[in-house]
Every structure is written in C-alpha cells, then in structure tokens.
Amino acid sequence: MSTTHCALVTGATQGIGLAIATRLAEAGHDVVLHGIEPLSEGQAVAHALAQRTGQQTTYVPADLRDPQAASALWAQAAKALRTPDILVNNAGIQHTCPVQDFPTERWDAILAINLSAAFMTMRSAVPAMRAQGWGRIVNIASVHGLVASVNKTAYLAAKHGLVGLSKGVALETATDGITVNCICPGWTDTPIIAPQIEARAQALGGNRDAAIRDLLREKQPNQTLLPPGRIGDVAVFLCSDAAAGITGVSLPVDGGWTAQ
Numbered sequence: 102m103s104t105t106h107c108a109l110v111t112g113a114t115q116g117i118g119l120a121i122a123t124r125l126a127e128a129g130h131d132v133v134l135h136g137i138e139p140l141s142e143g144q145a146v147a148h149a150l151a152q153r154t155g156q157q158t159t160y161v162p163a164d165l166r167d168p169q170a171a172s173a174l175w176a177q178a179a180k181a182l183r184t185p186d187i188l189v190n191n192a193g194i195q196h197t198c199p200v201q202d203f204p205t206e207r208w209d210a211i212l213a214i215n216l217s218a219a220f221m222t223m224r225s226a227v228p229a230m231r232a233q234g235w236g237r238i239v240n241i242a243s244v245h246g247l248v249a250s251v252n253k254t255a256y257l258a259a260k261h262g263l264v265g266l267s268k269g270v271a272l273e274t275a276t277d278g279i280t281v282n283c284i285c286p287g288w289t290d291t292p293i294i295a296p297q298i299e300a301r302a303q304a305l306g307g308n309r310d311a312a313i314r315d316l317l318r319e320k321q322p323n324q325t326l327l328p329p330g331r332i333g334d335v336a337v338f339l340c341s342d343a344a345a346g347i348t349g350v351s352l353p354v355d356g357g358w359t360a361q
C-alpha cells in the first residue's frame with residue numbers, strides 16, 4: 102500500500118490548482134488547499150473533495166501579494182492539518198500589455214504571487230522536508246518559463262525566474278530525498294486565459310470558438326486546450342516514487358508548443 106502524504110497546494114480552489122489537489126487526493130494523499138476566498142467558501146471546496154475521496158482536507162486563505170502571508174503559509178497549513186511533505190506552488194496571475202504601458206502595480210503583483218511567494222513557501226518547506234528525509238516540490242511555471250510571447254513581460258520574468266529558482270533549490274536539496282521540479286503548461290482550459298480569449302474574440306468579430314482556434318493555431322501544435330486534469334496527472338507522477346530520480350527539471354505539458 103502506498104504512503105499517504107500531505108500536500109499544500111496554492112491557488113487550489115479552481116483551475117489547475119483544484120485539478121492538482123483533486124488528483125493528489127484521488128491518489129490517496131491528504132491536501133491543504135490554499136486560496137483567496139473567505140474561509141467558508143474555501144472550506145466548502147475542501148469539504149467536497151474530502152467527501153469524494155475520503156482523504157483529509159482543509160483550506161487556508163492567504164493573499165500571496167503579502168510577503169508576510171506567503172512566509173507564514175507553510176506553518177498555517179501545518180497548523181490547519183499537519184506538516185505537509187508535498188508543496189505545489191500553483192497560484193499565479195497574468196496581465197498582458199506592451200512593456201512601455203505595463204503598470205508597476207501589475208508587475209509587482211505578478212512577481213509577488215508567481216515568483217516571490219514560491220521562494221517563501223520553499224524556504225519554509227525545505228527544513229521540514231530535509232528533517233524527514235523526503236519531500237516533493239512541484240512548481241507550476243509555464244511554457245513562458247521557457248520561451249517568450251509578446252505583451253507578457255512580467256509573467257515571463259516571473260516564470261523564467263521560477264524555473265531558475267527551482268533548479269537552485271533542486272541542487273541544494275539533491276541529497277536530502279527531496280525533488281524540486283516545474284511543470285510548464287501550454288494553453289490550459291482555466292479562467293486565467295479568459296481575458297486573452299475575449300481580446301482575440303473581439304478582434305475576430307465576437308466568435309469565442311474561433312478565438313480559441315486562432316490562439317491554438319498560433320502556438321500549440323496539438324490544437325487542443327489542455328484539460329487541467331492533465332497537469333494534475335503529471336503533478337501526481339512527480340510526487341510518486343517512480344519520479345524519485347527526477348529533480349531540477351522543467352517539464353513542458355504543452356501540446357508541442359516548445360518543440361517548435
């Protein structure tokens with residue numbers, strides 16, 4: 102029988118984060134879901150997952166723009182359920198805009214949530230994982246951690262930064278039974294891409310399906326929006342014993358985007 106671990110998943114009440122939390126619970130792990138919703142809303146999501154899977158779950162809220170909240174999140178999760186030994190840094194935001202018009206406030210928020218918060222949670226997690234001689238860290242980067250697109254400078258800086266940060270932590274923990282890896286998704290069917298679909302739809306006379314086809318044709322050779330569960334499946338694999346020898350890797354799950 103496989104071991105039950107405890108995972109902290111950031112940004113876990115919707116989208117890719119919820120899919121990862123769901124797959125981890127389905128794989129037999131307990132899960133602390135993090136989000137920005139009020140306690141009662143987040144707990145309802147956690148409770149529904151516990152009902153479906155029989156695993157222990159709970160919810161902790163924190164605005165990861167706040168460095169103190171990000172630094173405290175690991176301890177908050179440990180207090181809410183038990184000390185996690187899996188950390189998934191998934192929370193992230195996007196803002197598209199040409200560099201000369203990019204608002205400083207959006208730059209700061211993207212760097213804080215998509216990059217600095219992952220540094221702070223890993224800084225908290227590593228000593229506990231090291232002490233127990235086992236840990237898994239999965240950071241949700243993006244194809245934009247590997248290649249660029251226009252109008253995404255802050256997101257590119259944060260996701261390229263996350264890829265580098267993860268390699269560094271992977272090397273520092275390589276002899277400790279800890280692995281640190283990134284997943285780099287392409288276009289995935291979640292709320293974060295809605296503004297980009299809407300902008301493309303407007304340019305194409307309001308047709309949403311045509312907008313999605315157009316975005317995919319431009320970048321993603323499999324011509325299909327990824328279901329969030331695909332990312333969840335890969336996260337579960339990276340947390341499994343089968344992946345014990347994989348660390349410091351940034352794995353594209355992108356329908357061929359970065360093969361071009």
Ligand SMILES: NC(=O)c1ccc[n+]([C@@H]2O[C@H](COP(=O)([O-])OP(=O)(O)OC[C@H]3O[C@@H](n4cnc5c(N)ncnc54)[C@H](O)[C@@H]3O)[C@@H](O)[C@H]2O)c1
Pocket residue numbers: 111112113114115116117118135136137163164165166191192193194214215241242243244285286287288289290291292293294
């Ligand atoms: N959907 C895609 O096409 C795609 C592609 C590549 C990478 N990603 C990455 O996947 C991750 C999850 O995104 P998603 O696609 O599920 O989008 P999403 O918008 O559904 O989820 C984003 C999550 O970030 C959390 N978040 C937002 N603001 C926050 C804040 N201030 N403090 C704490 N948490 C906050 C939200 O609670 C939410 O759960 C992100 O890191 C994103 O960059 C998504």
